[in-house]
Every structure is written in structure tokens, then in C-alpha cells.
Amino acid sequence: MDNVQDKSLPRTYNGITYTLDEPRFKGLSKNAIKRLLKDQLWELQREARTKKQRAKSKQKSQEKRQLIEQGVLPPPPKRTKTSDMVLGNRKIVFDCSFSSYMTRKEIDSMQAQLVRCYSANRLAKEAMHMTISGYDEPLKEVFEKKTNSYNNWLNVDFDTEPYENRFDKEKLVYLSADSDNVVDELEEDKIYIIGGIVDKNRHKGLCQNKATNQGIATAQLPIGQYLQLASRKVLTVNQVYEIMLKWVEHKDWEKAFLDIIPQRKLKDSKLLNNQETSEVNKDETEDTVDQNQHSNQEDTNPTPDQDNLEKDETKLTPVENQQDMEKKDCPVDNIVV
Ligand code: SAH
Secondary structure, three states, X not given: OHXXXXXXXXXXXXXXXXXXXXXXXXXXXXXXXXXXXXXXXXXXXXXXXXXXHXXXXXXXXXXXXXXXXXXXXXXXXOOOOHHHOOEEEEEEEEEOOOHHHOOHHHHHHHHHHHHHHHHHHHHOOOEEEEEEEOOOHHHHHHHHHHOHHHHHOOOEEEEOOOHHHOOOHHHEEEEOOXXXXXXXXXXOOOEEEEEOOOOOOOOOOHHHHHHHHHXXXXXXXXXXXXXXXXOOOOOOHHHHHHHHHHHHHHOOHHHHHHHHOOHHHHOOOEEEEOOEEEEOOHHHHHHHHHHOHHHHOOOOOOOOOHHHHHHHHHHHHHHHHHHHHHHOOOOEOOEOO
């Protein structure tokens, strides 16, 4: 009796009024209801967040432009035009069939990581062809809302079909930190799959098990041969993609890892060169981090830093204004779409 009455009582959560008998809460645990409300709040605050971030970016670029005009800062390097993108033979598939495993915020984050992959691809010495497989409505919605220039992306297929309907199984290699196999080289005749999921490690082994059940080969990146990481070897989608781009450019895994893996993940890690173990040189990695800031801001998947990213994520929203910014030859946070 008590319960029934309680459920119809209006309650508030950070300014949202709700009652527990709303159909959307049916059968949900207390925590799940809280998560829904948190997501709703995040959505409600989106416009204000975007506005604030845009104003901040605008001010920052104005200040930067002034410093360039005054000769304090050097002029920025000429931007690569999308049409100058150099496409190699390698093909990468992003398995985006995991929307049902993610919260709304995580889908946002996933989309932001895909934007970063495309941005890195554009700037890479040798770009790889990208297929966004299992491209579903929730992900499409975020693209439409946040990055509608995606319609003009070059060398990217947005495919609503799952990859297993499109590619020869024999050629596929699903990348997974949980695999017992280790990648040696990225072979041109293989098609590598990256699991398109942001899950803060809730779903351990998800991609590895999926691939194994489908009879698809799996492999992890050879991080363990070069680095003894202080934390888990699970990286984010864009980090994995950017490491692959770096390897394609330099054919050097150590360089690729040190350039792309974020400083905070390298902290307290050891470099395993020539069988000798040494602390990762802090200064060295800090330099590389600076050069690759955009790679390193997105350490989202495996660690509690996820929350930082979500707060930080508005950093990505200026991509909507990218075309305007491009006209002024003014890069936005290194994101190029
Ligand atoms: N729980 C998820 C983790 C996703 S991390 C899972 O079951 O895999 C996002 C994707 O990045 C992974 O699916 C994988 O394709 C890739 N990835 C992350 N770390 C990797 C590593 N060390 N080696 C190979 N691929 C990795």
C-alpha cells in the first residue's frame, strides 16, 4: 500500500520532476532509474554545454589569432584538404553493433571516438579505408546532431548491415585485448575489426567471444612486447585506430604505442626494450603527448577516466562548426573532419 502511494509521489532529481510509476521506469532497479535520470539531465544540459564550449573555443581562437598577428606564435601549418587524403590498401571495420550495451552517454562518446578516427585518418601519411558496420539509429542520431558533415566524409562507408554479411570471414581479424594471439604486422590482405563499444570494461571478453563464436580470428596489439603497462591493456577505439595508423607510417610498434597511449596510462609503466626493463621516460612521453594531444584526450573506455571524458566531451562539439573554422584556417582542437 505504502509502495503504491510512494510511487505516484512527485520527486525531483537535479531539477527533473518525476514519479516512480512512469512507464519508462517499469521493472527498473533504483540504480537503473538513477542512470536514466542522469542521462535525461545530460541531454537537457546539452544545449547549454555546447553553447558554453563554443563561446570558450571562440575566445581561445581569437586570442590565438591575436598572438599570431603579433608574431608571438608562429602561423599554423597549412591544413590538409580532405581531397589530399592518401588512401592505402588497408581496410578497417568498426563493429558498431553494441548500442544496446551502452548508455546514451557512451554512444555519444563512441561517436566522438569515430570522429577522432576520421580526423586522424585525414591527417595520416597513409589513410585506411573505414567501414562503420552495423550503423544503427542511435548512432546515426548522434552523427546527425553533432557532426552532420559526416555525409561528406571520404573513404568511409556507413553500413547498416553487420560486417559478417559483407566480408569474407577468412580475411577478418577481430582486434581484442582478450585474445591469446598477438598482431605482428598489419597485413594488407586482412581486414581488421575494432569493437565499436565504450563500456568502462563492464563487458569483459564481449568482442573476443563474439568473434570466436563467429569463427573469426582474433588478435591483440603487441603492447606486452614493448611495454609493461601499470593498468589494463584495453585501449579506446580511437587509440587503437591511431596506433594502427602510426604503425602503418613507421612500421614501429614501440613508437606507435608511445605516441598514442595517453600519458596517464603510461605513468608507472615500464618500457621493455632489448630485454631490459626501464621506466618510461617521462619527458620523452610528455613531448609525444603534446604532439598528439587529440589522441590522448580520449582515454575513455577502460578506466575511471571515462567520467572526465564525458565532462570533457563538449570539446568535440566544435566540429559542427568545423567548416566555418576551416574557412578562417583555424584548427579546432586538432580535430579535423
Ligand atoms: N569490453 C570491450 C572493450 C572494448 S575496447 C571488448 O569486449 O573488447 C574497444 C575496442 O578496441 C575493442 O573491442 C578492441 O577491438 C579494441 N582494443 C582495445 N584494446 C585493444 C588491445 N590491447 N589490442 C587489440 N584491440 C584492442
